[in-house]
Amino acid sequence: MTRNNNMRRITPWIGGTHAPNKPTPKTTANDPQVRLARFKRSYHSLLQLCNRPRNPANEGPILQQLHSHLDRIALLIREESRAPAPHLSLQFASSNQVYTVCARAATVSHNEPVVQSSIAVYAALVDSEEEDFLSSAPFAKSLMRLVRKVIESGTYLINVDTETAILELLFTISAKIRLQPEILSFWFQSTAKPELEDVFIREKKSFVGITQKDDFPLCYMLIDRVHHEGRIGDFARTGLLYIFEATGRSVDLEEWIVSSDIPTLMASGLGALYSQLSRELSILHPDATLPAVLAMSDYSTTHARATAESVFSERHQGHMATFLSYLAFWQDVLDHCKSGDVKQTLLDHFQILFLQQLLYPSLLQSSDTDAGSSVAVLTYITAMLESLEHPDLMHMMLAYLLAVDGGNSAKADAVDSPAKPPRSPTTLRRRQSLMLLTAPKDPDDAVEPTLFNLVDLIMNNISSKNSQSVFAALKLTSTLLNRQKSLALSAVLKVQSAKRSLVARTTGALDLELEKFTELVTSLHEHYGLEDAYSGLIDDMRLAIEAQVPLTSPTSQPDPQKDGTAGRYRLSPDDHLLRALRSLSRTFFTNSVDVNLALTQTIISIALCIELRLDSWLAIDPTSYSFSNGSGSPQKPWQTYLDKEEDAAFAALQQAARRPAWSDDDAPMLYQAIKALSLELDDVRIAVPNLDQLILGRKNMLQATSLDAPLISSDPPSLIGSPTQVSFLDVPKPSKGHRRSPSQSSLARGRNKAANIGSPHSASLAGSQAPEQAEDRHLNGSSTVPPTQSIFLPPPPETPSTTDVLMQEVTFPSVKAEDGQVISTTLNNERKASLNHLLTNVVVLQEFVLELVAVLQVRASVLGEQEVKLV
Template identity: 35%
Template sequence: MDFWSRLIGGSRALSNKPSKATSPTERLTAFKRACNALQQIWRSTNTPSGEQSVAHARTYVERLNSILSEEARGPAPHPCVAYAASSQVFVTVTKLALSFHDEGVVRSATVFFDTLIDAEVDGVVDNRLFARAMVDLVRRAEKTSDEIEGRLVELLFGIANNIRLQPGILPAWFVPRVTPVAQDSDSQAPSGTEFAGATRKDEFPLFYLLVDYVHHEGRAGDFARTGLLYLIETASRSKNLEKWLIESDLATLMATGLGALYSQLGHLSFAPTTEDDNLPHIVVLSDHAKHETALQPTLDQTMDAFMSYLLFWQDTIDHCKSAEVNDTLLDHFQVLFLEQLLYPSLLESSDVAGGSTAAVLTYMCRILDSIDQGELVHRILHFLLASSPQPEEQMDMSASRRKSLNVLAALASEAAQPSPSLFNLRDLALLGLQSSNCQTVLATLRLLNTVLQRHHLFARALIHTIPTQPANQRPVGALNAELEQLLVMGTSLVDDPTLNESYDNYVADATCVLESRLCLPVSSMDEDEETLPLPLQLQQDDPIVQALFGCLESFFTNSVIINLALTGVFMSLASSHLFSLDGWVLVDPNQYEAPSSEETDDGFEDVLRAYQAPTWPPTAAPTLTLALQQLVNQVRQWQQELPDFNVLVAARRELLHQDDRPQTPDRSREPSEHPASRNRSRPSYPGSPDASTLASRGRSPYPANSPTMLSSRDRDESSIPPDSRGSSNARAVAAEALRQRLSMPFPPAPADPQSPSADEESSGSEDIKDAPVATLGHVLTNVVILYEFLLELSAVVQVRGSLFEEAGYDN
């Protein structure tokens, strides 16, 4: 104790409360006294007990922070900050924090450094000793908690922000080694460590510390990613830094880090679907409420970390103003991630039970749905779809860039990988649509939807068109005739008293979506926009188009989630400005047979002629319309076989739309429960059938939140108006009969099926076992989906006719 008494100056006790200094002079005196005390503690760390040294060091660092904070609230000048810079007390603070391994000292030290960084005083952030002291603190301090780790990385972020705002301080933190000048620009790269991709942590330790934390979650990861973006952005204003970034292993670390996170992604997992309140209303009213396709797969924290790092890639490309640094990053992204990891995972995926095809397609969909950076999207889809390479323009390239390309080419040649020209994303999508695995089909449909909606420039590489057949304008009368045909099909399914209101909503939705299409580019990066007629006709024999129509054939037995995704793909095609409706939704105008009339010079007669409905041969029927007509004919047959089929369909649709209307008090809801209905938002055209898109085509997206919510069979019972004074035994019997009826297979099996022969028994039993079976309640739900789809398709056809000028008057 005698030592500490002499050190403190004879004071009786060391108070944790700092003395109040009222003037700049008094503050500076107190600040110097605290600095001297810290110096004494450092010189005498071996004399007193460890705990006592830690307590006093923490107290004096906190006193420095208090004085600096008080000084920052006053006007300039700030002599205490200037003294801290000149006395280099930050070196002592770092040594004490690293020696004592105490969380409190480290926390106080981070506050001290943060205050000096924010002070913007000469001799601090532009001081190499300060840079070394802070780097040592961040690198060697024990990260005993997420809070300490976040505070330390925040210091790195503060320096990166200062470098971005004041590039002149970069030499204090970045000291590239001097390399001998090459004899000529084409000379071979030196051997040893003089090659592109070399690790140079001693030249720019701040940069590598940020790289170490860039994949972390929480505050540390956010600060690291943002700080790294600021340093990369500065490369456009510093030739030395730009050259260093190209020659360093930045691109290699980023690409391999992304690949490492992708490699950790496993198979899909699904949340339990035993509770009805986890499911959207429309899924509960189907046969697949307990199946894995009922909900979106659960993506764990590994997927979140991967997506966070991928979005950091996107931000890096956006923020980097140096073309050569950008190209270096993109080249490494393609070779080390796309070619050596992502594409092999697509190629090697398996669709057998427990296979990875559904997972890989889901991850691809998530990737393409999350990023919108043009260069990244182009690299991914251009490679995976095996698009024809563009003619490369001759451009000047620095020696550093050439060295980087040479090393990357060597890496690519060592890891010989199969080419997407043999098997690409389009081939995998075709196999996915033809799969017997429901999860694979659903993941494929979601992927198609994502490309069609978000990355339309590559839509034609995925779904082929006929480049020599541009769309032709049709007469107004022809459009009206085909619209009438679509609406007649729809209205024959459901007796809807709110038809006009529903259709008006669909027209408003279609107008919003199609107007946004007018703002988009009309050609992909490898097409000539000036010579390319738009839109183009769909190639009817395209295997993917044929597979989509194949999925439509089993519409009534499909899972409702698959039907939502399937109709979503068709709506994305119909609303695209790149695809014509001719031949698959509407009749090709060249096939119209106009009614005969005399040619006159009367303009009014020409207008009347344009409104006349033409005819067309049966062979000209559009493929989608023909497939929909077959589904409608099947429903009409059921309407004849079951006298109350229309009543059941109307009741099912009413039940599906209950969440769209204000709820009235219900005895089945607990007093503390929130109503299930929410603000109804008008959806854009459907993508993945999650909770936000299940509202499309008038379907309810809202989950059934009631703990006492009835099952799908009970809900159909509830569609029958109950007696407010309670149900009688007769009502209970009728409800049970209806519940059993809705759970029976539909259509029912033949009463006297032929017995298979002995030779056919084994194979026949397998076919019967694998044949899709649906209950009456499931079929009713799919009939409602078909009805809403026909209304939505009709609205898009109508709006396209005027907005895209696809219908008009003959000149």
Template identity: 35%
Template sequence: MDFWSRLLSHTSLSSNTSRETAARDPAKRLHRFEREYGQLLQIWRNSSNLSRDFEAAEKLEIRLHELTTILSDESRRPLPHPCIQFASIKQIYVPIAKVATTSYNEWIIKEAVHFFATLIESEEEAFVENHNFSSSLTTLLVRITGQNSVRLGRDTEVKVVELAFNITTKMRLQPHILDVWFRRLPLFYILMDYIQHEGRVGDFARTGLLYIIETASSSVALEQWIVESDLSTLMATGLGALYSQLSRKLHPTSNYEIVASCAPEFQAHLDTFLSHLLFWQDVLNHCRSVEVKSTLLEHFQVIFLQQLLYPSLLESSDIDGGSSVAVITYLRRILESLDHPDMINLILHYLLALPDADTSRTPAGESTSVSAARKRKSMDLATMLAEKQDPWDPLLFNLVDLALACLRSHSQQTIHVTLQLISSILKRHHRYAVLTLLRTESLHAPASTHRTSGAHDQEVEYLMTLAGSIGGQDNFDEVYENVLRDAMTRLEAHSCSLKLVAPKVSTANHDLPAIPDSLPGAPPDVSTHTLQPDDPLLVTLLDILETFFVNPVDTNLSVTETLTDLAICGYMGVEGWLVRHPKHYSYEDEDDEAEAEETALALAASSAGPESPEYEVAQRLLAQRRCRRRPRWVASSLPRLLTVLKKLSEQLAGYRETIPRFDDLLQQRREAFQTADAAPVLPFHTPQQPQPQPQSQQQRRGDSQGPGSYNTPDRGSMDDPRGDSPARPSGLEGFAQRLLSELGTPSRTGSPRPGSGAAPREFPLNYDKHPGAAGRAAGEDGGEDGVPFNLGKAVQEQGSGPGQQPEAGGAGKQKGERGQEEEEEETTGESGEDDEMAEAFTPLEDSMVSVSHVLTNALILQSFLMELAGIVQVRAGLFNEVRFV
């Protein structure tokens, strides 16, 4: 090192040492601070226009930075802190705020914001309790975020909103400072302007607003101000604006006017909307004021629910290319994302046209002024609604009417998404489905309607026999054990099951855990009930089930899921629609041995005398003997569901005789799914089709809670009750994961998994309506399993053969007539759906479908049969539904 280098190094070290020594000395530190502040004022006064004087602006920025650095360093050192005291006594924040607001320079603004944040974080001199400090800071924030201010960069914007958030944190921890900041509540509107932003800016804004609303309960004046403010209107219109940005038409594939459901831009819009919806939920969770909460809910109902969501459902149609698919999907995602009881009650109460509750009474203890303010706000809302009154009303056409109409649609995609919506309501909000979606009747004496042990064993064996007749080489005992575990999980996790399966609190106190169910207008607690056989929803589901082998795979997965969801509520009696009703039991004449045994028991009872213990034992044995008897299996007494399942099994037996090597192909398909299930999770991609966009697990799940909410800046989650671990998927759901991984289609519960490399070509899924196209697909696949197969013709041929039923052919004819009408619409151009989507999602019984399609649906049917058997068996033990005596 030469002389000059050593000299410069020594000089630099000496300077740093001198500065560190001065920083440790409070007097020298204060002297330096005063000097920097004086220079700042001098530069500001000597500059006439900082927006044009770049040299002066740069010097001001440096001085501000030095002042902030000194304050930040001093706050970490031992007392005394003369610089912080000087800032408080001299109120230097007043001119500094003026410097920043008049500079129109982002760098100066950023340093000023940092300066104020440093004073607040010092927690000395009670800056947050000082009126002048709050006035200067709020003026600064209003000016720099206003329309006439300089455009702030992303980093500066984050610092500004973070500073506002820090103030709300202080207000939350120290409610006594509300009076200081209440007069300066433009802070409230500043946060409102940023709640829809993404990233940290939106996180800080939303959380800060939550803290203000949470604090409102400690101040009547603040509570009344929030009620009278534009908070409810802005939040509701903001939510409506995000909903309006969602695509009106939605399909798995896109064209010039239909958006693909897996498109990144669509997913981004949907995530933003659902995130804002979850913010609504968090606001209600944090709000301790009844009046503020009521005001928010009123605006949610009038502005969003009545003016946007309901009209979009009402005006939707599957004729114009998928608007029904879109709006029904959005409603399902809304219901799956929310778990706040008030919001759920508001949505379903309105859409299902439930009777209104009496809400005229004012809650005890509420402030008169706040209540009066809310009434004025409600009147303004009612006036606005009267001016825009739509002639349509849920009393004329509600969600039940829409769902049943969509299930009769010609669009298979509309049927699929409607089934998903119904399934979601049945699983998560079953109390709203009773007496609305479902036509039920109460069971006042449930024990008398329970099946006997003999009938129960007979029905479980019947379902398992049908499942076994489909074939396969797996260890079905092990498979069924897994099905039973899955059924137990689903039954215990159902929303109605807690009161049935929760353990007693103690031997002396048999009260069950309290469940909040006293919401205004909410339906009553679910009581024991059962489906009527002519229930329109059940009839429609069974109509769809009858055409099982020609339905699209996703439709079959959805209809089987919905049928199992009907059976997992503990209060739902399954006798009469899923299994036989005891009133229809009839018995064959007993054989000699059984008759002799029963006669001996009767004689023993009569000889012992009615008061003796032997008589009671003999009577009990006789009752057990009678309950173990198996009723005659009479076709006329079977529920339609069992009849349809029997017909499907017979159809499959006919296909086994018609299709060469059917059992080998079925086993190969099963093994392909098992291979896919065991493979690592990778994006599904083949050269023949584009790689689908990645989707989060919650977007793929049918019982998802919606996309993830925003992150709270100061903690990992915001009291989010949605963090429970998901229930283990059922056997059918696990199968669906393997199936849809090969299709490249999102499953209803699991992550997409790839199949083996040859599986997509070896097992093509071809629903093409045109024989030529089907033949081309089969030729390309080049295997026996790819040969197109005319199911309509096969069903009709089987109807005249031994062991076949002509009803299947009749169903095929009816379906064919509907298919002819669809083809005429397409020919004349009246249908808005593109031909490719119609061919992919609307296979008909008179259309050419691949053998692969039959094989796939056969495995779905087998899983469904085993799952039904598992649910019936687990219910028997979990809910004591079987009589043994």
């Protein structure tokens, strides 16, 4: 029996067969009970560690275990969220308030890794979808209590990564509130008492509004960090935008923000960043980054006052970038805010606390005599206008600084104020409280822009002897015209409504004006490259003018005939700004090059305004047209076949095409100023016989230092060797390798490089060393490279060096200003500049006149009957 039993045990192995295996246990990854048991083990381990008595002498290992268990819990929560339902672990975490233990571990330990792991647990719970922790009041209070202790108490030392994780969590909650407005009540509880506002007013508190962080700690923690750079600031700003967007769906939140000090904190934050900017500013380019167009002139890089901060310094650019980014945040808040009352309260605080209390006083205290304060204010306002996009914010700022009176008929016609909803009693009471707290003790001390406004500052600085002040004022003027044309036309230029019964310009007069201005172009310097420059300018001007004509439908073309905005206003030649621009134009050759770049930009900005008529200042005044008494062109044989209507139409066409007589007394204002400059240049040609060759060399140098495209010409042949002069009407073929981009004129590129103080370009002078050889070739009257001298010929006579020739002084006669005073820079009323300076200004002036020709032609082409009478 024993043997049989043994055989029975061995038999299964003899046949090579195996006993059937036990079934493998079912995978536990999808088993909710197994996941719950695993989560409970980690939680109970954490709970045991937290319940142990503290031993400060041996806390290191315990803190490491806390950190490890918290990371494990955060990982299990995220795995549970991705696992199939039911999510028993999340239900257990919710019912047992696991997060409170995590918060207690973080607050008691004062250990940053433990704090960071606790925040990770809260973030995992917020991201879970099964159990809505965001709709739990205990969860919200626990999280806010933890975050406030960590980042507000000052007893925790945390690094940037931990603070970023906290702000990312707060941003996530804000985004959830935006998508689920019903959860707002768990994070925000209003206990505001508007009646306490009267107490604050009587006590003259410095801050307006009720500070109640316990009502909405999330909002306060976000607003305290909107100034930060990097991801912390991005999370704070975006999260706060979502909070303001929620005001449209919660009346309690809307009233709470209006009554709170949130608008005050935002306005005071903007003011604090503005106060960081230097009071005195220098916009002179440093030697290391001096653009070539300024290097080839008498431009000085030395500032008279050492206290003035350079606009190109890293410190200033950092402060300016921070200020402008916060201003952009203001715009975003106004765009996202869904409550009209909240939006109006923010605008009230912007006006009263920032504009009236800070920006306008800095404008009032500025002066061009200290060589920096007025430059700073003008530069800051220019930068603000260039970055502002919100219509309410821009209109409020300029309407206040320009002292625009909506009751004036001409101004009211020009100013289109954004429509404002009616104020609620809460916002009215809020504004009255704000004005009462900011009012001066003595009413006589109050100074309003009606006495001295931004226009007065601009005009004072345009007529200043400091070139930086002139440049800053001109830059602001052109920015006003480009960014807020309606207010600029009503306040800066003092326009008058033009009657439709005024005599219209004719095509014949336009042809005459184009011809006369073209003659000015060629009188300054004539060469073949003018046609190529002009063709590009035409494209630039067409884009600028067509952009001002609104479309009647999404698929239609601009139709100025139906729009009716073209030619609505007249600009008198006696306008203060126009007279100041004319005075600057008369001293063009001795002006600083950057001033001339800003001057030409301002004039072109005025000329591009389709609402303005060009009569008398850029075009001949139609009331001064005079025609010869000649019989006109003889009748053509085909005219006998015309009927009465056709004959009348042809007669009207001939009438409009007649050219009026040209009179120097009735010539446009700008033509007279440029003609005088042309005559001055003719006098210089007598003293410098090879002036035209030097001008050509200067154009080549400016082209060689440009990284974009040729300034006006590209490698032109010698004018002496050309058998015939190229006609202005014949467009030559561009040379190979030099194609001009029609998107931007060369003069505009020069303005961007030399005059864009907001973002200075780094232009090395190394590129201008080689082109000096080209200018050296033109000193002897030839643009070609002289042949190598033979050793058998006598040496050539000694010639002055290039530097000596270019540094010789050129004297110009005195010029009378509009007020009758003599414009001079010397004791004997003479204006002086080096030949080097003159050459660059001639190049700038010539392309400016080309721009004027392009404006005249394109306006007539685009605006049609609104600009000139065709028949």
